[in-house]
Amino acid sequence: MSSQALSPIRIPWAVPPVGDEEADAARRAIADSRLSMGRNVREFEQAVEAYTGRGHGIAVSNGTDALEVAMRLLEIGPGDEVLVSALSYIATVNCIVRAGARPVWCDVNPETLNVDPADLAARITPRTKAYVAADYCGFAIDYPPIEKACADNGVSIIVDGAQSLGTFHGERSALKVGVLATTSFHSAKIITTGEGGMVLTDNDDLAERARRYRGQGEIPGRKYVHDALGFNHRITDFQGAIGVVQMTKLARLCELRRQHAHQYHAAFAGMPGVRVPVPLEGTTPAWFSLPILVDDRDGLARHLRSAGIETRSLYPIPTYRQPIPEYRHDQDPLPAAELCASQVLNVPLFAQMTSQDVDDVVGEVAAFVSATP
Ligand SMILES: Cc1ncc(COP(=O)(O)O)c(C=O)c1O
Structure with missing residues (x-):
């Protein structure tokens, strides 16, 4: 190990934008005694729905879980190919590999660091089921040619919007692109609940299934009766309360x-x-x-x-x-x-x-x- 001491950090890379308002909201949510999945979580979901223009937001434990739920919702698995940029966070790819599908890496445009639409289109095959699109550092992907290539070939777009809550294509939120979008509220993100994520969609059926997967696949209103292989992707209500405040600041x-x-x-x-x-x-x-x-x-x-x-x-x-x-x-x-x-x-x-x-x-x-x- 080097004996040379590093000077203290004067300007950090990122600082979470949270303070007293978030602490007060979390305290109130804890006092309400419903610690997991209460009305604050629903209010948080509604705020993100309104901001992105999506019909449904399903809050989950983190952005990685949100991607895993998205893979399950589209039934992506062995034999499927999924397009992905070679320059993204590892979670963008891990969800594909974990689902048993094959990631098909696409090169980037060196001017934008986002996926190169021509390279992506050239990699579509009859086995291509989806494209997991992550707007690099919140820079908008060049969607028009990509949406066309995907639509022409029956390829679903899933937006990994962990870095792009706040990105817009004209008036359209980056999280409004595709059949499903996900985001993250990790502490390094633009807004944060410490850990947290969300699945967003306009499709009622996908939203209903996402909610079920989040809660162990339990049938709504029938405690301990399950009709889907769900897991626990829930988020706490005090995180929801922090999220509500954060959304007012976004x-x-x-x-x-x-x-x-x-x-x-x-x-x-x-x-x-x-x-x-x-x-x-x-x-x-x-x-x-x-x-x-x-x-x-x-x-x-x-x-x-x-x-x-x-x-x-x-x-x-x-x-x-x-x-x-x-x-x-x-x-x-x-x-x-x-x-x-x-x-x-x-x-x-x-x-x-x-x-x-x-x-x-x-x-x-x-x-x-x-x-x-
Ligand atoms: C592009 C991208 N996708 C997914 C994730 C995973 O989100 P989380 O850390 O909330 O699991 C991140 C988080 O850094 C990310 O940057």
């Missing part, structure tokens, strides 16, 4: 993130050696994170850390190369995903940061790249 939180992101982008524009993915025209990113691409990514990460600035790399390895025994490791390298994974660094972005924080990060990035030959 638009403002997205606006603050947008301001910081625009300040970053203005500063990085034209900075030699630094590239930023640009949002697609007509879309509004949720600004879940602020990715930049630089040749010496690891060197920059070390430099920023020594200046007390925390970073992440979303993601340093395309998911097809993760050393997970259950994964088939027969994917040829996808050039754009490999390049982006080697260059991407996500700098701090959270609602409560100040304009001075952004300037400090930009200053350190500029100092590093200008000193790099």
Whole structure:
């Protein structure tokens, strides 16, 4: 182990936007004594339904569970192929592998870091059942050509919207795309309930089944009688209460993130050696994170850390190369995903940061790249 002490973190990568209001709401929910799945959970679901324009929201324990429920709802399993970007969080792929289906990795567009629609369309086969679409860091996917290719071939779209609650295509929420969408309320997300997730759909039958899977497959109104192989994906009522408060803040939180992101982008524009993915025209990113691409990514990460600035790399390895025994490791390298994974660094972005924080990060990035030959 290195004996060199790291300087304290001055600007963290993310800070959950919770405070007294959330604590008070949680306290009230606990005092109500219905600790699991009470009226606060339903109110939270309704707030997300209204925000996304979806007919049904089914709150679950986390975003990973939400994806697992989505796989079951569409009966995805052995023999099925499911399209997925090579550059996403591991949960986007694990749900496919866990269902027994085969992930079919698609390359990304190096300008957007989102899936390349032409590459995706070329990978559709008669076995392709679904595409799990995760808007990278809340940047909107180029849906029009993808929706067409999927519709033409009977491929269902499931949006993994863990990073894109707050992303819009024109007026349409990213979580309104596809037959099912999921999201996460993990503490690093734009709004949070600590842990938590939701399944969203407009289909009454899918919603009914999702609710049943969430509660052990029990038939509504018939205690201890079960007609589906369900599990426990429930969420607590105090998390629901926190979620209700967080939803009232979502638009403002997205606006603050947008301001910081625009300040970053203005500063990085034209900075030699630094590239930023640009949002697609007509879309509004949720600004879940602020990715930049630089040749010496690891060197920059070390430099920023020594200046007390925390970073992440979303993601340093395309998911097809993760050393997970259950994964088939027969994917040829996808050039754009490999390049982006080697260059991407996500700098701090959270609602409560100040304009001075952004300037400090930009200053350190500029100092590093200008000193790099
Ligand atoms: C794209 C994506 N999908 C799924 C998840 C999983 O969500 P959770 O952590 O709530 O299980 C995450 C969480 O980081 C994510 O970023």
